[in-house]
Amino acid sequence: MYKVLVLPGDGVGPEIMSEARKVLTKVAQMAHLVFETKEAFVGGASIDQIGAPISDEVLREAKASDAVLLGAVGGPKWDQLDYSLRPEQALLRLRKELELYANLRPATVDPSLVDASTLKREVVEGVDLLVVRELTGGIYFGKPKGIEKGNDGAERGVNTEVYSTGEIERIARKAFEFARKRKRKVTSVDKANILESSVLWRKVVTQVSKRFPDVSLTHLYVDNCAMQLIRDPKQFDVIVTTNLFGDILSDEAAMLTGSIGMLPSASLGDRYALYEPVHGSAPDIAGKNQANPIATILSVAMMLQYTFQLHDLALAVEGAVRQVLKEGYRTLDLVSSGGNSVSCSQMGDVIVERIKH
Ligand code: NAD
Numbered sequence: 353m354y355k356v357l358v359l360p361g362d363g364v365g366p367e368i369m370s371e372a373r374k375v376l377t378k379v380a381q382m383a384h385l386v387f388e389t390k391e392a393f394v395g396g397a398s399i400d401q402i403g404a405p406i407s408d409e410v411l412r413e414a415k416a417s418d419a420v421l422l423g424a425v426g427g428p429k430w431d432q433l434d435y436s437l438r439p440e441q442a443l444l445r446l447r448k449e450l451e452l453y454a455n456l457r458p459a460t461v462d463p464s465l466v467d468a469s470t471l472k473r474e475v476v477e478g479v480d481l482l483v484v485r486e487l488t489g490g491i492y493f494g495k496p497k498g499i500e501k502g503n504d505g506a507e508r509g510v511n512t513e514v515y516s517t518g519e520i521e522r523i524a525r526k527a528f529e530f531a532r533k534r535k536r537k538v539t540s541v542d543k544a545n546i547l548e549s550s551v552l553w554r555k556v557v558t559q560v561s562k563r564f565p566d567v568s569l570t571h572l573y574v575d576n577c578a579m580q581l582i583r584d585p586k587q588f589d590v591i592v593t594t595n596l597f598g599d600i601l602s603d604e605a606a607m608l609t610g611s612i613g614m615l616p617s618a619s620l621g622d623r624y625a626l627y628e629p630v631h632g633s634a635p636d637i638a639g640k641n642q643a644n645p646i647a648t649i650l651s652v653a654m655m656l657q658y659t660f661q662l663h664d665l666a667l668a669v670e671g672a673v674r675q676v677l678k679e680g681y682r683t684l685d686l687v688s689s690g691g692n693s694v695s696c697s698q699m700g701d702v703i704v705e706r707i708k709h
Contacts, residue, residue, distance in 0.1 A: 353386040354660055357417040359394040359410070362430075362439060363633025364643035364696075365423025371645035371700025372421065372652050378704045379656065379665045390417070394446075395425025395439035395633075405442035411449055415624065419659040420446070422628040423648065427635045447487050452619035452626055453519070454526045455485040455598065456654070459605040459615060464677040468610025468689035471582065476608050481588040482534065483605055484527040485598025487619055489519045490549075492595050513549045515594065520556035526620070527592035528564040536567045537589035541577045541597055553594065574601070581605060606630055611685040613644025616651035618658055625659045627651040637684075641695045644683040646673055649703055664709070672706035 356376070360369040373389070380387050392410045393401050405425070414420050425439040435441075446452070461469065461479040469476045494512035501507055524540070531538045540557040542550035554571055561569040572580065574597045580587065581601065585608050593601060606612045615630040629647030637643055650673060657666035680691035681702055687693050694702070 353388055354419075355417040356387050356389045356655075357410075357413050357420045358389050358391045359420060359422045360391065360397075361394050361423040361425040361633065362396040362427045363424055363635045363638040365395075365397075365425070365633055367638070367641060367643050367696050368629065368645040368648040369421070369423045371696060371703075372648040374700050374704050375649050375652050375669060375707070378707050379652075379662075379669065382668075382707070382709050383662070383665055385662075394422065394442045396427050396430045398442065399430055399433070399437065399439060403437075405437065405439050406445050411445065414446060414450060414626075418625075419655050420450075420624070420626040421648075421651065421655060422446075422626060424629065424631065424633040426633045427638070444492065446626060447619060448493070450619075450624035450626065451488060451621040452624060453486060453488045454523055454620045455483075455487040455602075456530070456618045456620065456658075457483040457485065457598075457602040457605070457615060457630055458654075459483065459602070459609050461609050462614070462674060462677050464674070464680075464691075465610045465614070465686060465689050468686050469608055471608060475583075476585065479585045479608050481585065481605060482530060482590045483598055483602040484523065484530060484590060484592045485602060486515075486519065486523040486593070486595050487598075488595075489515055490595035513547065513594075513596070515549045515553055517552070517556055520553050521560055524557045524560035524592060525563075527590050528560060528567050531567045531590040532564065535589040537570075538567055539570045539572055539577070539588055539591050541572050541574050541591055541593035541601065543574050543597075544571070545573060550594075557592065577601060578604060581608070602630060610689065611644060613647055613683065613685045614650075615647050616649075616654050618651070618654045620658065625655070627655040627659075641697055642684050643696045644685050645696050645700050646683075646703075649673060649700070668707050668709055669703075672703045672708070675706045676702050 360366040494514035544550040653669040682691040
């Protein structure tokens with residue numbers, strides 16, 4: 353029996369999570385497993401209930417579960433709140449308290465969706481890369497931070513990029529380990545021509561690489577990497593980078609695949625794991641049954657693979673997604689590549705039907 357904490361969140365979160373739950377139920381039936389699920393509020397939904405983006409009880413529940421499955425948080429309703437009370441703080445707290453330091457964001461271009469990308473077919477066909485983003489350090493957490501007023505009355509906004517050797521070592525190790533299961537190629541992305549924190553990043557990643565002589569290592573400056581991702585994304589296998597650079601580059605990589613609605617992610621630590629789509633709460637389409645549930649369904653596949661080591665079931669879910677795309681089923685975000693437009697719940701149903709052991 354596996355324990356999964358389900359946090360649908362805000363906006364399209366509850367819609368996409370319903371489809372992900374259907375998938376979980378189907379694989380459990382097929383493999384005669386029990387996924388004991390508990391559902392709780394997070395983000396804006398939690399603010400509306402208890403006045404805080406996440407409760408201590410939900411954090412305790414997360415630690416008592418084998419994995420956390422999250423939809424998305426945030427939305428205009430809560431945008432006026434003080435920064436410390438915003439829905440997004442729930443994510444930062446979960447990441448920090450569960451020590452989820454490695455964020456894995458695979459970007460794979462499905463053969464049926466090559467024409468959904470805004471880039472040329474020959475550029476994106478065959479793209480299969482993995483962004484490994486450091487998630488609990490860097491400028492999102494570094495101190496000092498805040499907005500302060502000087503004696504002259506002018507305000508100063510301050511954030512600090514900080515990385516320690518240990519933080520860099522553990523994320524680099526994860527990147528090399530994943531590269532070993534792929535094409536054995538790591539690209540480390542930094543800004544070592546300007547930032548001291550990046551000089552240390554580059555030094556430590558190079559040291560770690562010595563323990564992985566079978567994996568090649570290249571260093572790229574982040575501005576060059578942003579350009580190379582558009583120019584020739586097929587050159588990449590595993591990209592390892594800092595929290596801020598990874599946030600930006602992984603959204604860029606998302607667009608290679610045609611829609612951000614396609615991209616799953618896993619956030620892993622040494623003890624806990626959280627799975628969620630890369631996209632946000634998409635308030636513009638929330639409540640319309642239009643969202644693409646595939647990113648969340650593929651996040652379930654990542655959970656089956658990384659937390660539960662149920663590799664066959666993970667492959668079965670991924671295979672079902674590939675199959676429905678091949679058959680031409682498309683949510684609204686994907687219709688530019690042709691095919692039949694279906695709703696969020698129809699997409700979930702048809703994927704569930706195609707899951708075969
Ligand atoms: P977003 O990812 O929510 O939406 C960007 C665009 O992509 C929108 O046009 C949206 O309709 C579309 N989109 C996103 N997911 C889709 C899906 N599954 N199917 C079809 N189309 C989809 O990003 P945003 O608009 O910058 O942010 C909206 C809110 O989400 C903000 O409050 C933001 O803070 C929050 N956010 C949360 C997370 C998270 O929970 N992990 C991540 C990013 C943004």
